[in-house]
Amino acid sequence: MAENNKILKINNIEVRYHEVILVLKGVSIEVPEGGIVALLGANGAGKSTTLKAVSGLLGHEDGDITDGSIEFLGEKIHRLPAEQISKRGIFQIIEGRRVFDHLTVEENLLVGAHLRPSGLKERLETVYHYFPRLRERRTVMAGFVSGGEQQMCVIGRAMMALPKLMLLDEPSMGLAPLLIKEIFEIIQRLNREERIPILLVEQNVKLALTVAPHAYVMENGRIVMDDTSEKLKENPDIRDFYLGLTDVGGRKSFREVKHYKRRKRWLA
Amino acid sequence: MDLFLQLFITGIMLGSIFALVALGWVLIYKCSGVLNLAMGELTLIGGYVCLWLYQSLVKTMPLMTAFLLAIVGTLIIGLILGLLTERIFLRKMIGEPILAVIMVTVGLSFFFKGMVFIIWDTDTQVFLPRVFPIEPVVVGGVAIGQVYIWSFVAAMLLMVIFVCFFKYTRWGLSMQACADDEMAALSLGVSAKFVYALAWAIAFMAAGVGGTLLGNINGLNYSVSLLGLLVLPVVVFGGLNSVPGAIVGGITIGLLQNFAGGYLDGYFPGGIKEIAPFIFMVVFLLFKPYGLWGWERIERV
Ligand SMILES: Nc1ncnc2c1ncn2[C@@H]1O[C@H](COP(=O)(O)OP(=O)(O)O)[C@@H](O)[C@H]1O
Ligand SMILES: [Mg+2]
Numbered sequence: 001m002a003e004n005n006k007i008l009k010i011n012n013i014e015v016r017y018h019e020v021i022l023v024l025k026g027v028s029i030e031v032p033e034g035g036i037v038a039l040l041g042a043n044g045a046g047k048s049t050t051l052k053a054v055s056g057l058l059g060h061e062d063g064d065i066t067d068g069s070i071e072f073l074g075e076k077i078h079r080l081p082a083e084q085i086s087k088r089g090i091f092q093i094i095e096g097r098r099v100f101d102h103l104t105v106e107e108n109l110l111v112g113a114h115l116r117p118s119g120l121k122e123r124l125e126t127v128y129h130y131f132p133r134l135r136e137r138r139t140v141m142a143g144f145v146s147g148g149e150q151q152m153c154v155i156g157r158a159m160m161a162l163p164k165l166m167l168l169d170e171p172s173m174g175l176a177p178l179l180i181k182e183i184f185e186i187i188q189r190l191n192r193e194e195r196i197p198i199l200l201v202e203q204n205v206k207l208a209l210t211v212a213p214h215a216y217v218m219e220n221g222r223i224v225m226d227d228t229s230e231k232l233k234e235n236p237d238i239r240d241f242y243l244g245l246t247d248v249g250g251r252k253s254f255r256e257v258k259h260y261k262r263r264k265r266w267l268a
Numbered sequence: 269m270d271l272f273l274q275l276f277i278t279g280i281m282l283g284s285i286f287a288l289v290a291l292g293w294v295l296i297y298k299c300s301g302v303l304n305l306a307m308g309e310l311t312l313i314g315g316y317v318c319l320w321l322y323q324s325l326v327k328t329m330p331l332m333t334a335f336l337l338a339i340v341g342t343l344i345i346g347l348i349l350g351l352l353t354e355r356i357f358l359r360k361m362i363g364e365p366i367l368a369v370i371m372v373t374v375g376l377s378f379f380f381k382g383m384v385f386i387i388w389d390t391d392t393q394v395f396l397p398r399v400f401p402i403e404p405v406v407v408g409g410v411a412i413g414q415v416y417i418w419s420f421v422a423a424m425l426l427m428v429i430f431v432c433f434f435k436y437t438r439w440g441l442s443m444q445a446c447a448d449d450e451m452a453a454l455s456l457g458v459s460a461k462f463v464y465a466l467a468w469a470i471a472f473m474a475a476g477v478g479g480t481l482l483g484n485i486n487g488l489n490y491s492v493s494l495l496g497l498l499v500l501p502v503v504v505f506g507g508l509n510s511v512p513g514a515i516v517g518g519i520t521i522g523l524l525q526n527f528a529g530g531y532l533d534g535y536f537p538g539g540i541k542e543i544a545p546f547i548f549m550v551v552f553l554l555f556k557p558y559g560l561w562g563w564e565r566i567e568r569v
Pocket of ligand 2: 047048049095169
């Protein structure tokens with residue numbers, strides 16, 4: 001039963017760039033129907049690579065899944081080209097707010113509906129319902145709206161595709177805290193009200209753990225932890241390295257020395 | 269003053285044809301990053317295809333009907349040739365070094381030229397019977413050949429159609445999106461390969477009609493492909509990836525050519541008309557390497 005309600009299963013995949021650089025070394029992740037799952041980890045851990053492996057965009061960067069498999073709704077998709085994967089309803093929102101600069105906000109949204117070009121009016125209304133700011137800015141070139149609005153624009157653009165699974169890469173990157181809060185609330189509503197399953201990559205661990213009931217922690221191309229958010233919030237490693245909740249200069253132990261080394265590696 | 273007006277008006281009209289061809293060139297560059305050096309030959313092919321259709325059709329129907337049908341036929345054949353060219357010669361080059369791709373287009377230019385000469389011979393051919401009446405129309409005191417006026421109308425009409433296509437259709441928007449950020453477009457299910465193919469198809473169509481119009485003005489021979497090569501100064505001026513730039517650039521180069529021919533030919537007899545745009549291009553490059561409206565391509569990794 002628990003097995004059956006997983007819509008996405010990443011089974012022990014290995015990913016290489018340019019046929020030599022091994023970046024993912026056996027990653028397994030599952031996303032349940034209607035759920036939000038967070039994928040956490042420091043810069044360079046391989047989070048974006050994982051998302052690209054699912055969406056097929058790896059091919060565009062000369063990356064390849066060299067081992068393992070990815071199943072979506074019971075079908076193996078890891079050999080399919082990106083266009084075929086989008087046709088099955090998986091859409092990745094690439095990190096870095098990549099709007100189409102020379103199109104207006106509304107035109108950006110329309111391109112999102114490329115694969116489903118009917119019923120555009122209603123869908124635009126839905127997007128504007130969640131992002132009223134986009135309605136105000138709809139005739140402005142997307143290259144000229146604020147960073148927060150660009151992030152809303154790329155999320156709205158993916159909504160236009162009626163995704164069956166949304167892969168969301170670091171939506172909080174470089175945004176002001178209040179704006180991040182606003183966007184995360186909307187992400188949560190999208191999941192609850194529109195029933196869009198989301199695989200969320202984040203470095204803002206605190207927020208990610210509040211919106212996602214389940215999370216994976218990735219380090220150096222491997223999943224090193226995988227638990228419910230409740231448990232992860234209590235986990236001393238997470239508290240220490242991601243949430244900054246333990247007081248520095250307290251008792252020292254071997255574990256902390258190990259952590260310290262790891263942290264140094266993360267910061268490098 | 270009359271000479272000035274005459275040169276000015278015909279310059280704009282001639283320039284509109286360059287603008288049309290340049291629009292096709294810019295599209296390929298914007299969407300796929302290919303610097304296409306075969307644009308002149310696309311113009312040549314289009315001109316000959318249209319001439320051939322026209323001469324076959326005109327025997328059985330009125331002149332204008334035959335010509336319009338021939339243009340429609342040229343557009344259709346252009347579309348097919350464009351899709352085929354992309355599929356056969358350029359698809360495999362995706363991701364190869366830019367210089368290699370440019371060399372492929374150089375190879376294509378020789379290939380196309382050779383094909384045209386094999387099929388239609390190298391002699392100058394003209395649209396006979398004449399499509400447009402030879403009597404000039406007097407506008408504001410200057411006489412303008414009707415062929416210029418109709419060429420201008422046709423070029424403008426086609427450009428408006430293309431611009432509407434980009435602005436208001438699903439594939440038009442997706443093409444623009446792909447030109448802006450290919451990976452993001454891909455993430456939404458836009459097929460970059462199909463966008464490249466469409467760009468080539470539209471370029472072939474634009475060049476085909478451009479070649480037809482030039483052929484009506486001067487007759488068809490090898491030199492039409494040299495006129496087609498004028499897209500290079502046009503796009504350097506307007507910006508390699510700007511559609512409005514292509515249009516303004518086309519008209520500017522048309523004017524420049526006409527004025528050079530009208531005023532400087534006495535001092536530098538023969539050829540100044542042909543060289544002027546290229547001199548202009550070299551000088552202009554020194555000052556504004558991205559053209560008037562071009563943007564520097566930002567490579568995002
Ligand atoms: N196109 C690429 N070619 C080669 N190496 C890459 C490429 N993209 C990412 N990498 C490498 O893969 C590792 C993981 O990158 P990425 O998945 O972007 O990490 P994250 O998203 O967790 O910050 C990094 O070491 C990065 O340098
Ligand atoms: Mg990343």
